[in-house]
Amino acid sequence: MARGASGEPSPNVTSISGEQEQALATVVPVDRDKPNGPRSRKGAATRARLLEAAKAVFEEDGFLEARISDIAERAGLSHGSFYHYFDSKEQIFREVAMALSDLLHAPLSTIIFDPASIASPQDRIHAGNRRFLESYRQEARIIGVIEQVSRYDALLNTIRFEHQQRDRDRISNSIAQLQQRGRVDPTLNPTVAASALGAMVTRFAEMWLVQGLFDTDFEEGVEQLTRLFLNALGLRHKPAGLEGGSSGRTLGPPPGAPPGRSWGGGRCLCGWGRPIPPPPVGR
Secondary structure (H helix, E strand, O other): OOEOOOOOEOOOOOOOOOOOOOOOOOOOOOOOOOOOOOOOHHHHHHHHHHHHHHHHHHHHHHHHHOOHHHHHHHOOOOHHHHOOOOOOHHHHHHHHHHHHHHHHHHHHHHHHOOOOOOOOHHHHHHHHHHHHHHHHHHOHHHHHHHHHHHOOOHHHHHHHHHHHHHHHHHHHHHHHHHHHOOOOOOOOOHHHHHHHHHHHHHHHHHHHHHOOOOOOOHHHHHHHHHHHHHHHHOOOOOOOOOOOOOOOOOOOOOOOOOOOOOOOOOOOOOOOOOOOOOOOOOO
């Protein structure tokens, strides 16, 4: 059996204030339908226990073989109690899938679009990719099941796509802002670029960490994915025309950077997130 980056058998990306101009807005979680069942603290805890039990059962048995009685038993509840919180196996599976989607896309809010960060966009993209891949590796078993079900469950596939559209829109808007400031390839279509880069990241993770179709050191995987992402954007450390006689495209580490990965620190003024007013004339 092919092995993933963990060595175990593979389972069946702001502005800065001053010279660092402005911060980013954080992601607001996508709203979903309110849960069934009581709204009391005890009821919420029981519902969470069912979701945890369902995740474990789906990991072990897959979706088709998983039974509601097994989920209820693992949660320490009667079979009938399950229906006080969920209507069906399909509903609880979709909730598990959406919770995983929230986890995997959290780095957009907590790292890449973190309003308190002074790191460069290059460093944030690297850190965000790392966190995404770490979570993907940790949750590879349930992600494998979710990906399988999404291929034949049109409703789940649609829900996942719509759930992730907000993130694609934020990335697309950020690419457009960077283009306006001369830091990203101006020939890119921001909407297409955001979708293509997102697909590259998620499919790369699935092929590597779920399907085990290839193997590489974890650090190497993070570095290579990030380099591809940055090169695709043509992300510059300075606006076009201000890079000291270079071609205007600094991809990955700038020339003369010391060994290791130090891609601009807090010096980059790229405009991730909220629109930034232009600097005063003559600045």
